[in-house]
Every structure is written in structure tokens, then in C-alpha cells.
Amino acid sequence: MQQKILILGTGGTIAGMAEDAEHPGKYRAAQLSIAALAAVIPGIEKAAGGSLDAQQLAQIDSKDMDDAVWLALLHACDKALHDDAVAGIVITHGTDTLEETAWFLHSCLGRLPKPVVLTCAMRPANALMPDGPQNLKDAVLAAASRTAAGAPLLTEVVAVTGGGELHSARWLQKAHPHRLMAFSSGEQGPIGWVGSDGVRLRDGQVPGGVTAAAQASLAVPSLPAPEAWPWVEIITSHAGARAAAVDALLAQGVQGLVVATTGDGTVHEALQPALARARSQGVPVWRSSRCSEGVISGGRLPVHADLGADLAVALNPYKARVSLQLALLGALR
Numbered sequence: 001m002q003q004k005i006l007i008l009g010t011g012g013t014i015a016g017m018a019e020d021a022e023h024p025g026k027y028r029a030a031q032l033s034i035a036a037l038a039a040v041i042p043g044i045e046k047a048a049g050g051s052l053d054a055q056q057l058a059q060i061d062s063k064d065m066d067d068a069v070w071l072a073l074l075h076a077c078d079k080a081l082h083d084d085a086v087a088g089i090v091i092t093h094g095t096d097t098l099e100e101t102a103w104f105l106h107s108c109l110g111r112l113p114k115p116v117v118l119t120c121a122m123r124p125a126n127a128l129m130p131d132g133p134q135n136l137k138d139a140v141l142a143a144a145s146r147t148a149a150g151a152p153l154l155t156e157v158v159a160v161t162g163g164g165e166l167h168s169a170r171w172l173q174k175a176h177p178h179r180l181m182a183f184s185s186g187e188q189g190p191i192g193w194v195g196s197d198g199v200r201l202r203d204g205q206v207p208g209g210v211t212a213a214a215q216a217s218l219a220v221p222s223l224p225a226p227e228a229w230p231w232v233e234i235i236t237s238h239a240g241a242r243a244a245a246v247d248a249l250l251a252q253g254v255q256g257l258v259v260a261t262t263g264d265g266t267v268h269e270a271l272q273p274a275l276a277r278a279r280s281q282g283v284p285v286w287r288s289s290r291c292s293e294g295v296i297s298g299g300r301l302p303v304h305a306d307l308g309a310d311l312a313v314a315l316n317p318y319k320a321r322v323s324l325q326l327a328l329l330g331a332l333r
């Protein structure tokens with residue numbers, strides 16, 4: 001059977017249009033369909049090594065990303081992962097919350113029998129030199145790439161960003177508000193690169209590797225309708241922090257808190273009694289550093305049993321929030 005790459009469009013700057021192409025900084029995200037974007041990229045079918053199927057799953061600026069779109073993405077990926085005709089999945093997304101969606105999908109899907117590759121752009125589609133077409137073509141090439149033995153090269157959720165960089169969902173974050181190379185994995189660096197001759201993985205990255213047994217046991221957690229997802233907020237520890245911010249959230253029924261801590265996991269003394277009150281009311285409180293690189297000493301990836309713990313999480317606060325939401329849903333792997 002000829003392989004097919006499925007592209008799921010969700011909007012973002014990659015689908016954006018500027019009123020005036022000479023001033024691409026003033027634009028509206030999520031204007032063009034994914035079918036229209038893919039149709040004008042020379043050689044994209046060749047990069048796919050077969051055919052392409054484009055589906056519009058949402059059409060939003062990713063600052064407005066929500067649980068409903070995440071659930072739709074998860075269902076679409078699950079369906080495609082079980083469809084023998086689909087060799088890989090590409091998701092176009094805005095840059096602003098891409099790291100959160102990547103981490104959500106990675107947390108729910110785990111190791112994969114076929115690649116799920118997110119991509120994006122910093123310039124709108126009608127800029128004089130748009131970055132979206134190259135990023136999308138690179139993402140398709142990455143999703144279609146195989147090992148010498150014919151197995152999919154990438155077996156976890158990854159993102160292709162500017163300059164053909166390939167980043168893991170775990171470390172990727174948007175690091176700059178308008179630079180073309182806006183993403184970074186900090187001290188971990190990219191896991192590889194995509195060029196016209198294919199994917200080059202960083203030394204030490206193991207290509208492929210999901211066994212037939214793992215493929216057969218692929219089970220995506222079944223999540224309830226978005227209205228039933230728990231409310232988890234991020235509270236930042238900063239100079240002049242006030243306990244009233246935590247108490248106001250508790251009074252409104254918040255169900256989980258992630259503290260974006262100073263430095264190595266420290267929390268302003270003014271917040272500590274309120275956070276203790278949260279814990280005593282059964283509201284889990286996890287800590288994650290607000291530093292843009294590195295993780296808190298003793299920090300680790302959360303598991304369901306950490307719900308009651310004063311956990312130091314080895315993720316940035318935005319991804320820690322996703323993990324706490326999934327833990328409360330009983331869906332953390």
C-alpha cells in the first residue's frame with residue numbers, strides 16, 4: 001500500500017495573512033486552510049514519499065488553544081495511528097502554545113509506532129519570505145522518514161521549527177517573541193535536523209525502536225468531555241507575591257496548582273501558608289521553576305501517585321500544568 005501522510009491543520013501564523021505583505025508583523029493568524037497551504041508547496045508529495053491528506057481540525061490563534069481542540073487532536077491522532085494507510089501525522093499549530101500541545105499529545109500517546117510531528121511558522125503565509133512552507137515540507141519529510149530497515153525513524157511526538165530543527169516535546173519551548181528561530185530546547189538542544197536530504201539525528205538519539213508488541217498495545221487514555229476536565233492554574237512566586245491570589249483561586253474552586261517557583265524551587269514566604277491551605281483542602285500543589293533553562297534539584301517527571309506530594313517537576317510550568325491536569329483525570333502514563 002502507498003504510504004500517506006496526514007496533515008491536521010489547527011491555524012496559527014503558518015496559516016496567517018498580513019494585510020500588507022511588506023509589514024508582515026501586522027497579521028491575523030489562522031486565515032488559510034491547511035489544504036490551501038499544502039497545495040502550493042513544491043515537492044511536498046515527494047517529501048511525503050506517497051500521498052497527502054489534509055484535514056482542518058481547528059482554525060485558531062494558538063493563544064486561544066483549549067481542551068476541546070486537544071481532545072479532537074488526540075482522537076484524530078489515535079484514529080490515524082490505527083489506520084494502516086497512514087504512515088505519519090503532521091500537525092500545523094501556532095507557535096505560542098505549541099509546546100503545551102506537544103507535551104499533552106506526548107503524555108497521552110507515549111512511544112509511537114509512527115511519527116507525530118508538529119510544525120509552525122513565525123511569519124504569515126503572505127510575508128515576502130514566509131517560513132511556513134519550508135517548515136511544513138520539513139515536517140512532512142520528518143514524518144515520512146524511515147530507518148534503513150524500513151521502520152519509522154521518529155517514534156515520539158516531536159516538533160520541526162525554524163531552520164529545520166527537530167525538538168522533543170519534553171524540552172521544546174518558545175524562547176523568543178518574534179525571532180525567526182523562536183524555539184529552543186535549552187541546554188538539551190535539538191534532537192536532530194531536517195534538510196532536503198532527510199533527517200539527521202543527534203548522536204545518541206536512537207531511531208525507530210517500537211516493537212510490534214508495543215504497537216499492538218497502543219492504548220490512548222479515554223478522556224471525558226472538556227467540560228469535565230479539572231481546572232489547574234499556574235501561580236507565580238515573585239517579589240511582592242500575595243497569598244490572596246491563591247485564596248481567590250481556592251474560593252473559585254481551582255482543582256490543582258502549579259507554582260512557578262523562583263530559582264531552584266523556592267517559594268515566597270507570603271504564599272506558603274495559602275499553599276498549605278490548598279493542600280489541606282485536597283488541592284494538589286506541584287512546583288516547577290520559572291527559570292527558562294534547567295530543572296529544579298530533585299525534579300522529575302510526575303506519575304499519578306504524585307498527586308498528594310509536594311512534587312518538584314522536571315518540566316516548565318506550562319507543561320507541568322498539563323501533567324497535573326492529566327494526573328487529576330487519571331490519565332498520566
Ligand code: SIN
Nearest residue numbers: 012013062094095096
Ligand atoms: C499562534 O500561536 O497561533 C500565533 C503566533 C504564531 O503562530 O507564531
